[in-house]
Amino acid sequence: FPAPPASNFAKEDVKESWILGNGSLVSWISKDPGESAAWSERRQEMGIGEWIALKGIDTVEHLENSDGLWEENKINIPKGSGSTGKMTNWASLQPEGDITSVQGREDGMELGTVTRKTVEDAAMGLEPRTEGLRRNLPAAIIIGVRKGGTRALLEMLNLHPGVAVADNEVHFFDDDHNFARGLNWYREQMPMSHPKQITVEKTPAYFTSSIAPERIYRMDPGMRLLLIVRDPTERLISDYTQVFHNRVAQGKATAPFEDVAIRESRVNLEYRAVHRSLYDEHLKRWLTFFPRSHLHVVDGEQLVHNPPAEVAAAEQFLGLPSHVGPDSFYFNTSRGFFCLRNTTHERCLSESKGRPHPPVRWDVLQLLRDFFREHNHRFFRMVGQTFDWA
Ligand SMILES: Nc1ncnc2c1ncn2[C@@H]1O[C@H](COP(=O)(O)OS(=O)(=O)O)[C@@H](OP(=O)(O)O)[C@H]1O
Incomplete structure (x- = not known):
């Protein structure tokens, strides 16, 4: 998996990563405004990944739908340093702020849906998001x-x-x-x-x-x-x-x-x-x-x-x-x-x-x-x- 472009982003900083249905990988360092964020994509085959957006979320609009089942984050990532602008994701609400399901869209392009939390994290050389046992x-x-x-x-x-x-x-x-x-x-x-x-x-x-x-x-x-x-x-x-x-x-x-x-x-x-x-x-x-x-x-x-x-x-x-x-x-x-x-x-x-x-x-x-x-x-x-x- 290729290294990201020059930035202060390091693979070890990844707190969550998700494999999308189309084979893309999305990784987050943080969802908080003002902190670094990373968005990455990889193609179906391992190892030809390409980092397409990095760091610098400036706004996060947080919406929850009426039945409380979903939250929606509208995130603006400033253009430049590899970033491609606006991203929206939807996540099912979880205790401890965990995300179970994410759909991503960037600049109107549908990137796919998370279908599973997979063992591929390990194959990608990423640390598991959480340690030990929990209910999923x-x-x-x-x-x-x-x-x-x-x-x-x-x-x-x-x-x-x-x-x-x-x-x-x-x-x-x-x-x-x-x-x-x-x-x-x-x-x-x-x-x-x-x-x-x-x-x-x-x-x-x-x-x-x-x-x-x-x-x-x-x-x-x-x-x-x-x-x-x-x-x-x-x-x-x-x-x-x-x-x-x-x-x-x-x-x-x-x-x-x-x-x-x-x-x-x-x-x-x-x-x-x-x-x-x-x-x-x-x-x-x-x-x-x-x-x-x-x-x-x-x-x-x-x-x-x-x-x-x-x-x-x-x-x-x-x-x-x-x-x-x-x-x-x-x-x-x-x-x-x-x-x-x-x-x-x-x-x-x-x-x-x-x-x-x-x-x-x-x-x-x-x-x-x-x-x-x-x-x-x-x-x-x-x-x-x-x-x-x-
Ligand atoms: N290995 C093994 N051992 C025992 N039973 C087996 C097995 N594999 C399939 N079956 C079949 O499972 C049928 C019961 O289906 P379900 O488990 O879906 O029933 S339920 O809806 O949860 O009540 C049950 O249907 P009936 O034979 O009509 O009782 C079994 O035929």
Whole structure:
């Protein structure tokens, strides 16, 4: 990485640095008026960086938007000594003045969005911004689908040393009550993580929420989204099975699958579990906010039968060096699933995963498959991928 042009700026002074989505690196010495600031850019390839603006912020206008989720700094950098003038950045509010997400624009030129806080800091020879463990907002979220294998995917990613996962479903973006608790509350739900780890949470209810895509986008437009899908008919039966077991445990009445899924010989659209299987309808909302490149679709059936391959693809999407491999799994014949292994532990998912499904009448299965077919094809076109359940 080339040295900056002659100035009082030294690499050791960098307090924060961020890799932008376009591969640029932005480094700050200070955001305070009157103090030095540095803005740097590098191209995708390492080592051909070019410092384009340096030191001498003279004004910082600080704005906060009405819901308190974002702050905006308008920064004037005097022209000269390598600087190119005005810069605006947006940052999500964080305790201790930390910045989680930055979008940069300089003289009207969009420079990109921070997508991750990466191990590349180290590769760049920069000191880590913070030392020790702390809670960080997620860099990636498993958004669904419910009963798709979201827990398995989260636990499998957690075998990677570069990943820290939130144990519980957080329900921040789909639940107004939680959302009103603010971003600091959300961050508190995250695990402690090392600066070089990325945090991942999973809440399958996000996928079907009408408001979650926009809220996530506003928190971090560079967010990486993981969506794990399975045959919508299988998913529906799995959803029914879970609710059935919960109701039995609570001593509540239950009805056969056929009675809730079918009304007057047609698929019952009022049954919420049917609606949750309309992947195209839900994905539409996400793609109005996020580009396709920010979404990685995991094949839930493949995750059951060949977990290393699916996890490897997810690692790649997350920019993680490959780590989880065949040695990370063993097949448990009594469970009928792969279980997880690291250097010290072997572990299967809880008994609530992989419960036997009730037998479903053939004509009902046929009705459901016919009903989902068109939606499935639309979903395949949207993601540019096909699955076995056409
Ligand atoms: N390795 C492994 N072990 C156990 N279970 C596995 C595994 N991989 C995927 N699955 C499938 O995960 C399904 C449950 O999906 P979710 O975790 O998304 O369910 S939930 O929405 O969080 O309730 C669950 O669905 P059901 O079989 O219908 O219970 C499993 O099929």
